[in-house]
């Protein structure tokens with residue numbers, strides 16, 4: 001009996017411990033001096049305002065923060081379920097660097113978090129930063145692109161990629177605040193705000209209420225640049241410009257799918273150069289191709305704000321040379337076609353959008369514009385489709401995209417050679433579960449394609465050629481090709497061949513809404529069925545939790561080293577530009 005009472009008592013204590021308030025920013029947050037953020041406390045129960053106590057380093061919070069938080073008696077969740085009380089203080093800034101211990105209590109709830117508020121160096125180290133990010137960039141993509149583009153003889157690469165000579169300086173941990181696995185929204189947001197968040201979130205901590213636009217905000221790098229400098233801002237991507245990675249420079253939403261709202265957030269910050277796809281969210285709902293639910297015409301809004309508009313490669317070249325200082329380039333209603341389709345196979349949607357620029361054209365145009373500002377610039381360049389082609393396990397397209405990314409890096413490095421006050425960063429946002437196993441050799445005997453896979457000594461070297469010297473293989477369907485494989489994915493057929501008719505569609509939905517192997521590839525000679533190993537609601541391969549490799553060169557690059565949380569990269573960027581100078 002006594003034992004039972006003790007067991008009950010400890011169970012009650014455990015239940016009591018579960019009633020802990022949540023404080024945003026979370027414990028161990030790092031916060032730039034002077035950078036506005038929202039402070040929020042979520043109590044698990046309904047509490048009385050007079051019972052709420054908040055101290056900062058032992059003092060009443062109002063004295064330290066200089067502002068009083070709004071008390072929300074009852075926050076509601078789905079179906080009006082009461083979640084508890086809350087405190088909210090928006091647009092808080094902390095002017096003095098140091099350790100801040102925030103202690104919160106009310107009723108049975110208590111929580112304490114520690115923040116590291118940091119100042120930067122007083123003098124900027126760099127005038128310009130070019131942040132080149134390839135979505136999903138994994139080590140296999142780098143290796144594959146090098147072998148495909150440069151070739152290999154007797155075990156030594158026949159050439160170097162532009163990225164190969166940039167020192168690898170850090171391993172980046174990409175995990176989110178709620179999960180080891182992550183997506184492009186919270187990963188890029190961590191780079192661009194200095195705060196980790198939850199999957200799908202941009203520029204906010206993910207709070208408990210269902211609304212996506214009310215979550216506690218943190219400042220983005222573009223906002224910090226506008227607040228503290230006269231620098232220009234450039235955003236270049238091969239995806240929709242309102243997709244997660246480019247959006248992370250300006251956005252505050254719990255939901256990356258709020259693309260219509262994100263266009264408004266882009267207009268609020270007005271990046272000097274904005275190039276990519278995604279025009280569907282700029283057009284009012286009655287315009288053919290629009291994906292908006294309202295009549296807002298953002299093309300007109302951007303034009304009114306002084307932007308030159310370019311909608312194809314020819315107009316981009318003309319606009320880059322024009323005197324108008326702001327440039328909007330929207331070259332597709334959705335994502336741009338990948339290089340393999342756009343330049344070589346003419347598949348995908350190239351017939352509909354025949355004159356799309358590539359990442360290299362866009363990077364050059366952006367640098368032309370941005371470099372006119374004597375105050376310098378921050379340019380983000382994203383190769384979006386390494387990820388978008390790795391999801392459907394279309395490795396040839398993903399590798400050719402990596403080669404294109406590398407060419408954009410070469411453009412950036414050429415600029416930095418002439419402008420040595422430029423910091424270049426090359427990284428990915430998260431990885432994919434992909435590795436290079438060996439080769440597939442059509443010349444091997446037999447009908448079974450599986451038997452033509454070469455492993456170990458049997459792999460030999462692929463026989464891609466680049467006779468025209470453009471850095472891309474003249475053809476990808478050579479007789480001995482790289483063999484890449486994913487360590488995860490849906491049920492699908494492995495064909496062991498490049499997909500010449502357009503991007504691979506490994507799985508399709510059946511009547512039970514489960515993804516099953518796409519039968520279209522079943523009869524490709526020698527195709528084998530590959531059993532999926534992720535839940536059946538997934539149609540593609542998923543992101544890996546593996547670290548990302550970050551490379552950097554130029555002034556400020558010494559700030560990167562060892563293992564770093566993705567959010568810590570922001571501090572190096574802030575330091576390079578001296579965005580948080582301590583007041584004396």
Ligand SMILES: [Zn+2]
Nearest residue numbers: 136387391543
């Ligand atoms: Zn992805």
